[in-house]
Amino acid sequence: MSTQPPQAGTGPEISIRGLHKSFGDNEVLRGIDLDVAHGEVVCVIGPSGSGKSTLLRCVNLLEEPTKGQVYVGGTEVTDPDVDIDAVRRRIGMVFQQFNLFPHLTVTENLTLPQRRVLRRDRATAARIAAQNLKRVGLAEKADAYPSSLSGGQQQRVAIARALAMGPEVMLFDEPTSALDPELVGDVLAVMRSLADEGMTMMVVTHEMSFAREVADRVVFMDGGVVVEDGEPAQVIGAPRHERTRHFLSRLLDPAMAEVEEETSDQVGGKTP
Amino acid sequence: MTDPTTGTTPAPAEVRPQRTGLTRRQKRRLSRGAQYAVFVAAVTVLAVTADWARLANQFAQTDIARQMFPDIITQALRNTVLYTLTGFLVGLVLGMVLALMRLSSVGPYRWVAGVYIEIFRGLPALLIFIFVGVAVPLAFPGTEIVGGTYGKVALALGLVSAAYMAETIRAGIQAVPKGQMEAARSLGFSPARAMVSIIVPQAFRIILPPLTNELVLLFKDSSLVLFLGVTLEERELSKFGRDLASTTANSTPILVAGLCYLLITIPLGFVVRHMENKAREAVT
Numbered sequence: 001m002s003t004q005p006p007q008a009g010t011g012p013e014i015s016i017r018g019l020h021k022s023f024g025d026n027e028v029l030r031g032i033d034l035d036v037a038h039g040e041v042v043c044v045i046g047p048s049g050s051g052k053s054t055l056l057r058c059v060n061l062l063e064e065p066t067k068g069q070v071y072v073g074g075t076e077v078t079d080p081d082v083d084i085d086a087v088r089r090r091i092g093m094v095f096q097q098f099n100l101f102p103h104l105t106v107t108e109n110l111t112l113p114q115r116r117v118l119r120r121d122r123a124t125a126a127r128i129a130a131q132n133l134k135r136v137g138l139a140e141k142a143d144a145y146p147s148s149l150s151g152g153q154q155q156r157v158a159i160a161r162a163l164a165m166g167p168e169v170m171l172f173d174e175p176t177s178a179l180d181p182e183l184v185g186d187v188l189a190v191m192r193s194l195a196d197e198g199m200t201m202m203v204v205t206h207e208m209s210f211a212r213e214v215a216d217r218v219v220f221m222d223g224g225v226v227v228e229d230g231e232p233a234q235v236i237g238a239p240r241h242e243r244t245r246h247f248l249s250r251l252l253d254p255a256m257a258e259v260e261e262e263t264s265d266q267v268g269g270k271t272p
Numbered sequence: 273m274t275d276p277t278t279g280t281t282p283a284p285a286e287v288r289p290q291r292t293g294l295t296r297r298q299k300r301r302l303s304r305g306a307q308y309a310v311f312v313a314a315v316t317v318l319a320v321t322a323d324w325a326r327l328a329n330q331f332a333q334t335d336i337a338r339q340m341f342p343d344i345i346t347q348a349l350r351n352t353v354l355y356t357l358t359g360f361l362v363g364l365v366l367g368m369v370l371a372l373m374r375l376s377s378v379g380p381y382r383w384v385a386g387v388y389i390e391i392f393r394g395l396p397a398l399l400i401f402i403f404v405g406v407a408v409p410l411a412f413p414g415t416e417i418v419g420g421t422y423g424k425v426a427l428a429l430g431l432v433s434a435a436y437m438a439e440t441i442r443a444g445i446q447a448v449p450k451g452q453m454e455a456a457r458s459l460g461f462s463p464a465r466a467m468v469s470i471i472v473p474q475a476f477r478i479i480l481p482p483l484t485n486e487l488v489l490l491f492k493d494s495s496l497v498l499f500l501g502v503t504l505e506e507r508e509l510s511k512f513g514r515d516l517a518s519t520t521a522n523s524t525p526i527l528v529a530g531l532c533y534l535l536i537t538i539p540l541g542f543v544v545r546h547m548e549n550k551a552r553e554a555v556t
Contacts, residue, residue, distance in 0.1 A: 062457065085460050085462050088460045089459075092458075097451050100455075101452065103473050117459060117460040165460065
């Protein structure tokens with residue numbers, strides 16, 4: 001991997017160089033190097049506390065890296081002088097807990113950021129909101145409040161809200177982990193169609209079938225480092241590393257998988 | 273209930289043999305009966321011993337009460353409401369500023385707001401009124417507070433209520449889940465814009481009941497205008513009632529003024545409880 005900062009338009013869409021992140025004494029990321037090419041879908045998998053969510057949150061600087069650089073579309077996100085609000089406009093983020101604005105209707109959730117941040121006029125914002133709601137199949141919920149929607153619907157609205165800002169990159173932080181199993185499919189279908197349209201996506205997920213079918217690459221993280229990085233068929237189907245094999249076998253055992261999901265992913269930190 | 277893990281002594285009533293031979297239900301009935309008996313006795317004693325004619329004469333003279341209208345509504349109640357609302361508005365704006373200062377990442381802002389809140393929560397409202405109404409004009413002769421008495425009252429009530437509202441607003445802002453700010457920031461909102469567009473509107477929804485309570489408190493505190501020395505047109509309910517009570521040598525005006533307060537505070541109390549119940553339903 002090159003250590004040169006990528007140039008806009010030519011290099012990878014997301015470029016992560018020597019990324020470290022500590023919470024106090026707890027070193028969650030221990031030197032990550034990762035590139036995501038334009039239009040590529042990369043799924044990040046790994047056990048709880050492996051640092052995969054933290055890695056994603058470092059890409060749009062929701063977490064400030066302790067060391068290292070992150071480039072998005074050629075702009076160094078980690079540069080102290082960068083206009084972070086401007087960079088974040090180009091990066092859509094979808095959270096595990098949806099984080100819709102509960103005091104606004106579905107449409108207002110989509111139009112308010114466009115109008116306040118992008119300074120779009122009311123009519124334009126409304127038109128783009130309607131397009132994106134249609135895109136996630138929720139046009140009929142335009143005037144509903146988030147609390148009246150199912151988790152799966154809320155998550156699709158959250159995706160539409162991010163898309164309405166016209167991002168170049170989408171980050172998904174365990175988008176289906178908080179959903180009832182029967183609601184996962186609709187959200188994954190939306191993400192799949194987004195991938196088919198050529199969106200650059202970085203997805204932290206436990207959905208192995210999604211990773212296998214949709215991802216161009218799968219990255220397995222453990223203990224704050226990238227253990228394995230390759231094509232889905234290889235990483236999931238024929239892992240080279242013992243830790244990857246161990247993780248996948250536990251994931252296939254439902255009893256162990258449940259223990260996995262109950263522990264927090266944020267600051268766990270696990271020694272390799 | 274007993275706790276097997278700690279091994280504490282169980283509550284006496286549950287386990288001790290009942291020496292009286294009464295069942296628990298019988299005991300409860302007996303206790304409740306005694307309470308009713310005491311209540312009925314107290315009411316009877318009051319009713320028999322009270323000098324009803326004199327009470328009616330002193331507190332419920334209809335001609336004096338009639339004499340108070342319409343001024344008590346058009347002037348006194350109007351002024352009370354005006355003092356309260358302007359004071360509330362000043363307090364809300366100042367309280368908002370103080371709350372944001374308390375949450376600021378800049379140390380001196382936090383300290384200044386903290387000191388203000390501690391001082392003004394610790395002082396009697398009356399003292400603030402005297403300070404604004406008497407001490408300031410004495411110390412700086414020639415300075416006029418904008419709006420005369422109305423300005424002074426708004427300022428005094430605002431200064432007092434801002435300290436309480438600042439703490440309420442701060443708690444409200446902190447009660448908004450962290451993910452809301454994260455979602456706003458990742459959409460490209462600046463911290464200030466996220467605060468104004470996303471966090472504060474949700475915070476106000478949360479603190480609407482305590483803010484309404486603060487309004488009720490201010491409504492009553494507006495009676496402290498009594499100590500400012502106001503013109504006839506500036507009188508509010510308490511001053512109006514007291515003045516009339518002394519000219520007529522009768523307490524009826526006090527009673528009527530009191531009823532006027534309740535006319536506002538009791539419905540507001542219902543509104544608060546209704547909002548609290550609705551908020552509780554929304555959570556569950």
